[in-house]
Amino acid sequence: MLNLIKYFWLFAILIIASCSNIKYLPKGEKLYIGGDVKIEGDSIKKKETKALRTELKGLLRPKPNTSILGLRPKLFAFNIAGTPKKPKGLRNWLKNKIGEPPVFASYVDLQNNQNILQNRLQNKGYFQAVVTGDTISKNSKVKAEYIAELGPRYLISSVNFPSDSSILEKAISATASKTLLKVNDPYNLDVIKGERDRIDQNLKENGFYYFGPDYLFVRVDSTIGQHKVNLYVTVKPSTPSLARKVYTIDDIYIYPNFTLAQSQADTSKSSAVLFDGYYVIDKDSTFKPSVFSRSMFFKSGEVYNRKDHNLSLSRLTTLGSFKFVKNRFERNDSQSNPSLDAFYYLTPLPKKSLRAEVLGTTKSNNLTGSELSLSWRNRNAFRGAEQLSIRGYGSFEVQVSGTQRGYNTFRAGTEATLSVPRFLIPFFDVNTSNAFVPRSKFTLGYEILNKRKLYSLNSFRASAGYNWKENIRKEHEVNLLSFNYVQPANITPLYSDSVRNNITLAKTIEKQFIVGSTYSFTYNDQLEVTRKNNIFFNGNVDLAGNILGLLQKADYTTGDTATLFGARYSQYAKIDGDLRYYFKTGTNSKIASRLIAGLGYPYGNSSELPFIKQFFIGGSNSIRAFRARSVGPGTYRPDDSSIDNFLPDQSGDLKLEFNTEYRQKLAGIVHGALLLDAGNIWLFNENPNKPGAKFSKEFLSELAVGTGFGLRFDLSFLVLRTDLAFPLRKPWLPKGDRWVVDQIKFADKQWRRDNLVFNLAIGYPF
Numbered sequence: 001m002l003n004l005i006k007y008f009w010l011f012a013i014l015i016i017a018s019c020s021n022i023k024y025l026p027k028g029e030k031l032y033i034g035g036d037v038k039i040e041g042d043s044i045k046k047k048e049t050k051a052l053r054t055e056l057k058g059l060l061r062p063k064p065n066t067s068i069l070g071l072r073p074k075l076f077a078f079n080i081a082g083t084p085k086k087p088k089g090l091r092n093w094l095k096n097k098i099g100e101p102p103v104f105a106s107y108v109d110l111q112n113n114q115n116i117l118q119n120r121l122q123n124k125g126y127f128q129a130v131v132t133g134d135t136i137s138k139n140s141k142v143k144a145e146y147i148a149e150l151g152p153r154y155l156i157s158s159v160n161f162p163s164d165s166s167i168l169e170k171a172i173s174a175t176a177s178k179t180l181l182k183v184n185d186p187y188n189l190d191v192i193k194g195e196r197d198r199i200d201q202n203l204k205e206n207g208f209y210y211f212g213p214d215y216l217f218v219r220v221d222s223t224i225g226q227h228k229v230n231l232y233v234t235v236k237p238s239t240p241s242l243a244r245k246v247y248t249i250d251d252i253y254i255y256p257n258f259t260l261a262q263s264q265a266d267t268s269k270s271s272a273v274l275f276d277g278y279y280v281i282d283k284d285s286t287f288k289p290s291v292f293s294r295s296m297f298f299k300s301g302e303v304y305n306r307k308d309h310n311l312s313l314s315r316l317t318t319l320g321s322f323k324f325v326k327n328r329f330e331r332n333d334s335q336s337n338p339s340l341d342a343f344y345y346l347t348p349l350p351k352k353s354l355r356a357e358v359l360g361t362t363k364s365n366n367l368t369g370s371e372l373s374l375s376w377r378n379r380n381a382f383r384g385a386e387q388l389s390i391r392g393y394g395s396f397e398v399q400v401s402g403t404q405r406g407y408n409t410f411r412a413g414t415e416a417t418l419s420v421p422r423f424l425i426p427f428f429d430v431n432t433s434n435a436f437v438p439r440s441k442f443t444l445g446y447e448i449l450n451k452r453k454l455y456s457l458n459s460f461r462a463s464a465g466y467n468w469k470e471n472i473r474k475e476h477e478v479n480l481l482s483f484n485y486v487q488p489a490n491i492t493p494l495y496s497d498s499v500r501n502n503i504t505l506a507k508t509i510e511k512q513f514i515v516g517s518t519y520s521f522t523y524n525d526q527l528e529v530t531r532k533n534n535i536f537f538n539g540n541v542d543l544a545g546n547i548l549g550l551l552q553k554a555d556y557t558t559g560d561t562a563t564l565f566g567a568r569y570s571q572y573a574k575i576d577g578d579l580r581y582y583f584k585t586g587t588n589s590k591i592a593s594r595l596i597a598g599l600g601y602p603y604g605n606s607s608e609l610p611f612i613k614q615f616f617i618g619g620s621n622s623i624r625a626f627r628a629r630s631v632g633p634g635t636y637r638p639d640d641s642s643i644d645n646f647l648p649d650q651s652g653d654l655k656l657e658f659n660t661e662y663r664q665k666l667a668g669i670v671h672g673a674l675l676l677d678a679g680n681i682w683l684f685n686e687n688p689n690k691p692g693a694k695f696s697k698e699f700l701s702e703l704a705v706g707t708g709f710g711l712r713f714d715l716s717f718l719v720l721r722t723d724l725a726f727p728l729r730k731p732w733l734p735k736g737d738r739w740v741v742d743q744i745k746f747a748d749k750q751w752r753r754d755n756l757v758f759n760l761a762i763g764y765p766f
Contacts, residue, residue, distance in 0.1 A: 021072055021102070022140045024079040030105040030142045034064040037117065041126075041150030052124075056148065059116050062107045065100055074100035097668045105135070105142035117148060125154045125187035127222060154187045157228035168208065168235060168244045172216075175202045181218075187229055192218045199233070204306035207246035209329065209340060215239040242331075247304045250332045250339040252296070253279045256287045258345040260324070286348070287321075288383045294422055295319060295437065298342055304329075312344070314435030319421055321385040322346045353377050359395075369397035369409070387419040407454060413447030423466060436469035455509050456490040459612075465518075472527060477520040482544075485567070486512040486612060502638065503689045508649055512610040513567040516544030526582070536580040542613065545571030545605055554605035561605050571604035574613060576655070580766055588665035594766040598655040600684065607685055614651035615681045617704075620759035621766070622657065623677040625706020625725035627757065632681040634702055635692035637732035652681030654695050656703070659766060661710075671712040675723065678705045680731055692732075701738070705729035708757075712764070723759040 025031060037056045039049045065075040078099030084091040110133040121129035128151030136143045159181045162169035180195045196213040203211045219232040253272065272279035275289035277300045282289075295315035297308035309327075316325045324347040329340040359371045373393035381388035397409040424440040432438050442464050449457040465479035488509040499506045523537040548554075548569060552562040561568055576598030583591045600609040608614070619628030633652035657679030666672045680703050682695035692702075708725030729738050745751040 021075050021079055025102070025104075025140060030137060030140050032062065032064055032103045032105045032108055033067075033141050033143050035060040035108075035113070035144035035146065037146045037148060039148050039150065041148075043126075043150060043153045056117050056120065056146075059120060060113055060144070060146075061109075061116075062103050064103050072100075074098065075102055078102070105137075108135070108142070108144055110135070110144065113144070113146065117146060121148060121150065123189035126150045126152075127154055127187075128152065152227040154222060154227050154229050156181060156183055156185050156187060156231060157224060158183060158230045160230065160232045162233065162235060166244065167246060168203075168211075168239075171203055171206055171208065172199055172233065172235070175199055178202075181231055187220070192231075195233070201306065206305065207248065207303040208243065209247045209304050210240070210242040210245070212243065215243055245338040247331075247338045247340050249298050249300055249302050249304055250335060250341050251279060252277065252298055252300060252342045252344070253281060254292050254296075254344045254346070256280065256282050256292070256322075256346045256348065257284065258347055260347060286383065287380065287385065291319070291383075291385050291421070292316075296344075297433075304340060311433075311435050315437055316344065316346060318435070318437045319385045320387055320419075321348055321379045323349045349379055351378060351380050353379075369395060371395035371411075381418070385421050387421075388417070389419075390414070390416045408452045410450045410452070411447065413445060413459075415443065415445035418442045419467075423468075432468055434469070434471060436471075438466065438468035440464075440466055450490070453492055454495045455488055455492065457509070458487045458489055460485040460487075463518075473523055473525050475522040475524075477518075477522075479518045482514070482516055482518050482542075484512065484514040484610075484612065486610075507608075507611050507651065510611065511567055512612060513564065513569040514544045514610055514613065515548065515564070515569060516542065516546070518542045532584050534582040536582075537577065539577045540575065542572075542574040544574075544613075545569050546573075548605075552605075556605060556607050569605060570602075570610045570613070571606045572600055572602045572609050572613070574598070574600040574609065576615075578766075585662075590663050591660065592663060592764075592766065593660040594658070596655060596657040596679070600653040602653065602684060608683065608687070609651075609653050611651060614653065615655035616649075616651055617655060617657060617679055617681050620721075620723065620761040623659075623679055623704055623706050624675065624708060624723050624759050624765070625677065625727040625755075625757055626704060631679075631704045632731070633690060633693035634680065634682045634695070634699075635731050636690045650681070652693070653684040654682040656680060656699070661765075663712075669714050671714055673710040673712065673723075674707075675710060675725065676705075676707050677725070678703045678729075680704055701735065702731045703729065704731050706757075710759075719763050721759070721761045721764065723761075723765075725757050725759070726755045 022031065035057065037053050037060075039053050039056075044052065065072045077094050078101055081091045081095035081099055084095060086092060114131045114133050118129055118131040121131070130149045130151070131146055133144060133146040136145060159176075159179060161173040161176045161179075163173070164170075175198070178198070180191050180198060185191075193213075195218070196216045199216060200211060200213040215236050217234055217236055219234055221230040221232070222228075224230055271283065272281045273289055274280075276293040278289070278292055278296060280287075280289045280292060295312065297311045297315070298304075302308075313325055313327060316322060325344070327342060327344045329342055332339045332341050353376070355375045355377070357371075357373045357375075359373075371393060372395070373391060375389060375391040377390075378386075378388040380386065392412075392414045394412040395410070397411075418441070420440040421437045422440065423438050443462060445459075445461045447459045447461075449459070460483075462481070462483040463479045464481045465477065467475070467477045469475045488511060491509060495505070495509070499509075519541045521537075521539045523535065525531055526534045526536060528534075548562070548564060548571070554560060554562040554571065563569070576596070578594065578596050580592065580594045583593075585591055598615050600613065600615070602608050616629045617623055618626040618631040622628070623631060629649050629651070632650050636650070638650070657677070659675070659677045659679075661673045661675040663671060663673045680699070682699065682702075683690065683693040684695065686694045705728040706725050707728055708723055710721060710723035712722075713720040726744065728741050730740055731738060733740075743751070744755075
């Protein structure tokens with residue numbers, strides 16, 4: 001009852017705040033609270049009426065003040081801020097950042113809105129539509145109401161293309177089978193504009209370089225009766241002769257060392273190298289000419305087309321060696337047939353660069369630290385636009401609170417990567433035909449990890465494979481050879497004694513030797529700004545030790561294990577996927593959801609996946625109500641002494657995780673989120689040292705669940721994220737007692753210490 005009274009008073013205060021906006025109105029003014037449109041007519045279906053009404057309402061001007069449940073908090077903030085006396089401070093922030101000035105009824109132009117609505121209806125085929133408008137005033141508030149009487153909607157009776165025998169008219173008529181204008185469809189000006197663009201795009205693919213959609217018009221004959229129209233696609237008589245000709249490509253000039261300071265480039269063929277039909281003007285021989293023959297899609301003598309034009313520009317841009325890429329076409333009047341000379345001007349990036357980065361990190365397991373990295377890059381290592389980068393880094397993490405203080409972590413390593421802009425396949429010259437340059441990648445790296453008072457790990461890794469984009473949404477990466485070798489060192493007596501008491505700790509320091517292949521596929525349509533909702537998917541396949549295992553017939557179940565170079569190698573098959581869906585619920589709000597599923601199947605020479613290949617759960621980018629890597633596997637829970645003495649590091653062969661959060665912009669750079677996370681990890685095989693860790697048909701009852709809320713500060717160049725979460729379900733508790741919702745006590749200090757988890761991170765979790 002007490003809570004009910006509190007909510008009542010809160011609601012009452014908000015109502016008072018909303019009403020109090022009226023007292024700030026200047027004398028003679030009234031507050032405009034928006035407009036509505038009523039549709040009248042029998043020629044439109046109920047579902048179409050709703051969509052049309054929404055469209056017409058969106059055209060009304062001005063827009064009223066922002067309202068939430070009928071309240072106008074931004075207007076209230078503007079009003080109570082008054083006139084700030086200082087350029088900075090709370091009042092100024094409240095008025096200009098949070099607040100919103102009032103929209104007065106005097107701003108509304110009924111006649112102008114009527115004309116706009118009527119024009120839009122006529123463009124949609126309601127040629128006899130009539131719109132009237134009026135205002136309704138009450139308590140110093142004004143609302144506008146418009147009535148749209150549609151009348152009959154005109155339909156397309158026929159579509160007629162040019163019948164002339166000229167080259168241009170024939171080319172236009174040849175596109176008729178793919179027209180957007182369909183008989184019996186409603187007349188729609190937007191569709192007609194789209195048809196002009198469609199025809200223009202088709203003509204650009206067939207050599208009409210100087211043509212444009214403005215040279216087309218569609219004549220409408222609405223006098224045929226029965227509320228129908230005939231459409232006639234026509235070329236304007238004023239269309240210049242240049243736009244009526246088909247052009248071929250003549251000479252192609254490429255300037256790979258062009259600078260913006262140059263007034264013009266040297267077009268002399270005497271200073272160019274002719275390679276595969278291209279004139280490359282590169283006096284210093286900075287690039288091999290073959291780089292451009294693989295990137296260009298135009299060939300001398302071919303008919304110009306827009307697709308090859310754009311593909312060539314995209315290829316040159318994605319080489320990664322040029323800061324600016326531009327081109328132009330010039331009419332070649334010396335030829336009897338219409339032709340174009342093509343010029344490509346490429347401004348290179350600095351060949352070599354050095355970059356230093358300093359990062360600060362704070363993790364949900366109370367680790368705070370920093371990383372320093374130094375990167376050197378050569379963007380044209382062997383004159384073929386190869387990208388060679390060498391990176392060295394060092395970092396530390398210090399336990400600033402909790403019982404594990406002193407168990408600090410130090411990490412140092414180096415990595416070299418060579419990226420070649422083509423498929424390196426012996427005896428074959430393979431090239432893709434899209435806008436993205438394929439790459440062959442080679443990586444070699446070493447890292448040493450030192451956990452003070454515990455152990456050290458030496459890691460060696462190498463890979464060789466390919467990376468290519470199928471289109472702007474789809475990307476593939478294949479590592480034909482992936483090598484990982486982890487060698488423990490400097491294991492302290494403290495950790496050795498702990499391993500004897502808790503054998504599961506031995507997993508962290510076991511020697512790991514992994515030789516295999518990997519494949520990754522990514523689908524991402526978030527770059528397509530026209531999409532309302534977005535999907536992201538990443539899937540991975542990881543196979544290791546398969547050929548070695550078959551040759552040596554290893555079987556850990558019988559104790560018949562095998563080694564390579566004196567080390568036991570891992571044998572497994574692993575697959576995982578990460579699916580994300582972003583559903584836009586409003587202009588500044590969305591629901592973001594993620595589903596992760598992974599399965600690792602150890603066999604032959606392995607009983608479990610190697611530690612570095614296993615799945616983990618919990619932490620700032622996972623289930624945020626639990627510390628990093630502290631959940632699972634299954635219902636297993638290390639004894640309290642293990643948790644107190646060392647950081648949690650639980651791993652598994654299977655993973656299932658679901659996350660969702662509602663994201664809403666609050667004010668300025670501040671965004672809020674309500675979150676819900678669930679998931680767990682499991683082992684594929686029984687482990688006597690981890691009871692309850694094996695995957696079973698009861699896996700759904702073993703999911704950890706957490707919820708909470710967060711604030712995100714979007715600074716454009718980075719997003720600073722804070723999340724405060726707490727568990728709703730703890731899988732290690734006895735069955736029937738795992739839901740802990742009834743134990744939530746925010747007022748209890750001990751409950752907060754045991755359950756509230758604060759996460760500070762950079763970027764969104766997904």
